[in-house]
Amino acid sequence: MADIYSDITIIGGGCSGLSLGYYYAKENIGNKKIIILEERDKYSNDKSWCFWLEKNSDFIHRDIIKKTWKVWRFSNSKTIYKHKSSNFEYCFIPSEEFYNKTTEAIYKDERQTLLLNEKVKTIDFTETNSYIHTENHVLKSKVVIDTRPILKDESMEAPVYQIFFGQEIESTSDLFNSAEAGLMEDFQSSGERIGFLYILPFSNNRALLEYTIFSTAFIKPEYLKDCLENNLSIRNIKQYKILRSESGVLPMGLKVNTWNSKDLYLRAGIASGNLRSSTGYGFLRIQRWAKYVASNLSKNISISRNYFHSNRKQNFFDSLLIKVLQKDMCLGENIFLNIGRQMSADRFARFMSDTAQTRDYISLAMSVPKLPFLKALLSR
Ligand SMILES: Cc1cc2nc3c(=O)[nH]c(=O)nc-3n(C[C@H](O)[C@H](O)[C@H](O)COP(=O)(O)OP(=O)(O)OC[C@H]3O[C@@H](n4cnc5c(N)ncnc54)[C@H](O)[C@@H]3O)c2cc1C
Structure with missing residues (x-):
């Protein structure tokens, strides 16, 4: 028997869960009741989120960026390559600032409840509802958005x-x-x-x-x-x-699966494709995902399967890189140092922030050693 009811339950109040709650609070439209269940009993400064932003671009969390760098380096014992950008900055947000900002907005939103110290154990589905069991409660919910990085019956086997x-x-x-x-x-x-x-x-x-x-x-x-x-x-x-x-x-190059057979259940977070497979960067992607899903929730549009990082060129390069590294990891040093040496700072920053254009991919292709990539391409 459930003792808490909601329209949507978000499992995990980490980067994805809090980002979604934050965007929903900011939209301030719609009447969906949301519960966020987080297993931690308090937040700490456990992560340093960094990403590239174009100068003066619109970004909702600019106020909590605590440091930026216009120069970034690649090196080994023999050489140092520097990227100096006049258009992009490498930006840093300490997670404690992010947790403070997002939880404050969520606590103020009467439609949302964030419960700490609630570790989700199991979920049962009926035709129309989900029952989420924690140590303390049973929650009945229409939709579950699960941001746990890994589930009990999964292994995090990545290439x-x-x-x-x-x-x-x-x-x-x-x-x-x-x-x-x-x-x-x-x-x-x-x-x-x-x-x-x-x-x-x-x-x-x-x-x-x-x-x-x-x-x-x-x-x-x-x-x-x-x-x-x-x-x-x-x-x-x-x-x-x-x-x-x-x-x-x-996990880099992890196969992702955002929905199970139940349309009541959406997988999110790093296990759902929000982690860039070739780089491990996920913060900006999670913000885009959260904005999209929050906007759909506000407008009462089903949060269906149509959110993809459908950048085919990028996915293509990322999967080739993972294949190359999987085959011969030692090539990585050469690949990354060559990217540092040959790509311009702005091209690199666009590539890293999911906004690369065709010319950037050409520059990237010219920077990496050709033979291993060709072999990886032929073995696909
Ligand atoms: C230390 C670190 C630094 C990173 N730095 C960067 C960076 O600089 N730039 C970048 O772009 N990406 C970075 N990433 C990658 C990515 O952005 C982060 O991992 C991000 O936190 C992923 O968000 P998430 O919501 O998927 O996972 P999380 O933020 O980990 O959130 C998942 C939440 O689920 C909770 N949870 C787990 N199991 C349960 C359960 N059974 N019941 C209830 N709650 C549960 C966890 O406590 C956690 O709060 C970093 C990752 C790590 C680990």
């Missing part, structure tokens, strides 16, 4: 994993150039994985440093802690205070 472990550190001396972000620094290739440092300098003595690998094998991010320390030591970063840690595993 390539992006795995990272990072620490935000502060030192007494100046160690960083706060005007330049390190996208892929100190590249190292070995067997089934490539590794690099991701450096977000917030000031000259404070930065987030993440040791990141692309790997065909899954490993726990904590195992990268030693790699991070070694790499910092090689860079002579030795005396520092650790302010916080963040880590993650992003």
Whole structure:
């Protein structure tokens, strides 16, 4: 017997769930009752969301962008390539700012309820309703939007994993150039994985440093802690205070399935195609998805299957890249450094923000080693 009723239940109050709730609150049209169930009992500063934005473009979360960089770098032990853009900025939003802003809007919206400490266990479907069971409640809902990254009966088997472990550190001396972000620094290739440092300098003595690998094998991010320390030591970063840690595993090239046989159930979040398969970036895509779905909810339009990232050129390149990496991961260093060397900053930023034009793809194709991509193409 249900003790809570809603039109829509969103499982997971993370980036996707809160973005959807936020856009719905801002639209302020429609009378759908929405419940968001989040298993955490409180939010913390657990993620650093970065993405490229064109200068002066319209973006709903500009107010919580805390740092931007016009220069970003790629490097290995021999070379450094820099992109300098006059049109794009690499932007940073700390997740705690995002959680504060979105939850505040959701709490103010009388149509929505955000419940923390509610871990969803199971869902039962009837012809017309879903019954969502948490440890504390049974919710009856017309539609379920499920943003859990992985379900109980699923494995996160992806062709390539992006795995990272990072620490935000502060030192007494100046160690960083706060005007330049390190996208892929100190590249190292070995067997089934490539590794690099991701450096977000917030000031000259404070930065987030993440040791990141692309790997065909899954490993726990904590195992990268030693790699991070070694790499910092090689860079002579030795005396520092650790302010916080963040880590993650992003499945790249995962097959996505947004609907099951029940039209009452929509899969969302990183398991639904909102994570770019070749890069692991998802924040901007999630914002576009949330805006689209919130607008449909407000207008009472069914939130049906017609939301796709239907950029065929991009999907084509992304799937080829994953194939190439899967076959020979060590090529990654060459591919990414060549992109850093040969593509212009603006072309690269457009590619990374899902807005690449035909000329950008031509430039990309000219930058990558041809033979492995040709082989991957022929093996499709
Ligand atoms: C550390 C990190 C940094 C990232 N940085 C970037 C970046 O810089 N740029 C970028 O574009 N992308 C980035 N990403 C990728 C992507 O944008 C994020 O993973 C984003 O949070 C995905 O949103 P989501 O809603 O799918 O998942 P989440 O934000 O993880 O939300 C899922 C929510 O579901 C909740 N949940 C899970 N199981 C249950 C359950 N059983 N019951 C109730 N709730 C449940 C979780 O607690 C969580 O809050 C990053 C990812 C990570 C992990």
